Amino acid sequence: xxxxxxxxFVLLLVVLIVGAVVYFSPKQSQQQVQDYEVSSLRLADMxxxxxxxxxxxxxxxxxxxGFWYLQQPYAARAxxxxxxxxxxxxxxxxxxxxxxxxxxxxxxxxPKLVLRLNDAVFTFGTYNTVSQEQYVAYNGSVFMLPTIxxxxxxxxxTEFLDKNLFRPTEKVAGFDFGHLEQWQGTKLNVDLxxxxxxxxxxxxxxxxxEMQEWFDGFWRNIAAPRVxxxxxxxxxxxxxxxxxxxxxxKVRFYKVQESPELxxxxxDEGLLYHLPSDLGFTLLNPPVNLPDDKKSAxxx
Numbered sequence: 001x002x003x004x005x006x007x008x009f010v011l012l013l014v015v016l017i018v019g020a021v022v023y024f025s026p027k028q029s030q031q032q033v034q035d036y037e038v039s040s041l042r043l044a045d046m047x048x049x050x051x052x053x054x055x056x057x058x059x060x061x062x063x064x065x066g067f068w069y070l071q072q073p074y075a076a077r078a079x080x081x082x083x084x085x086x087x088x089x090x091x092x093x094x095x096x097x098x099x100x101x102x103x104x105x106x107x108x109x110x111p112k113l114v115l116r117l118n119d120a121v122f123t124f125g126t127y128n129t130v131s132q133e134q135y136v137a138y139n140g141s142v143f144m145l146p147t148i149x150x151x152x153x154x155x156x157x158t159e160f161l162d163k164n165l166f167r168p169t170e171k172v173a174g175f176d177f178g179h180l181e182q183w184q185g186t187k188l189n190v191d192l193x194x195x196x197x198x199x200x201x202x203x204x205x206x207x208x209x210e211m212q213e214w215f216d217g218f219w220r221n222i223a224a225p226r227v228x229x230x231x232x233x234x235x236x237x238x239x240x241x242x243x244x245x246x247x248x249x250k251v252r253f254y255k256v257q258e259s260p261e262l263x264x265x266x267x268d269e270g271l272l273y274h275l276p277s278d279l280g281f282t283l284l285n286p287p288v289n290l291p292d293d294k295k296s297a298x299x300x
Contacts, residue, residue: 079159079160099141107135120139123138170245173192174192177284210287234254258277
């Protein structure tokens with residue numbers, strides 16, 4: 001009897017210990033939260049994008065030679081990073097998924113915008129006031145997504161323009177500054193030849209380190225804070241400079257304004273770039289280290 005009582009006591013103790021472990025151990029969620037993949041599209045397959053609005057002109061982009069270009073409302077180079085943000089919706093995931101059988105319920109009968117990536121159509125409806133997310137329809141289903149996807153598509157069209165002065169494939173090989181006021185007397189040209197900078201002025205005392213620092217620091221990857229499509233009246237005889245490219249081509253920029261900001265106009269693309277005036281001064285005055293009398297002559 002005594003041994004049976006001890007056995008029962010041990011079994012009871014084991015049950016209590018196991019129960020305590022179960023009770024006090026971290027409780028796992030009874031139900032795994034599921035999220036849904038919005039699409040199985042691939043960024044690499046995209047070559048056409050359009051953004052359609054209910055009360056303003058549509059935007060259209062196309063991919064050529066690996067780079068994105070704006071097609072509508074006008075033709076121009078596009079900001080590659082901003083176009084990439086437009087396409088980021090292909091990788092979106094949602095914690096909510098509904099059948100798209102009642103468009104009005106989600107505000108899809110009067111969409112805020114429609115985003116087309118190739119043939120895929122994403123329709124943006126109203127906002128959920130509780131979750132602060134937006135209803136987006138795609139391929140027969142409605143998802144709740146962060147508002148950033150709509151915000152990426154609703155920026156001003158000029159923001160989609162590439163702020164870089166040069167195309168991705170253009171490589172600078174030199175500059176002809178001889179038609180700017182400060183260099184008309186000297187007809188200054190600077191050229192990158194076999195990795196070294198050559199200055200056209202015999203008495204220039206340019207240092208390679210300073211010339212390379214000028215080019216790397218200011219010209220190599222120059223991007224303007226703002227750019228816009230424009231036209232200028234060339235009868236105004238604006239001063240200009242030419243940027244020489246590898247392969248022999250040239251790009252002409254007209255200096256439309258010097259202060260309070262520098263405005264330069266890329267002639268072949270019809271784009272007007274806005275640059276800070278102090279940056280503009282440095283861009284157009286390479287450190288060629290002319291004697292003072294030559295500097296003065298160049299400025300006349």
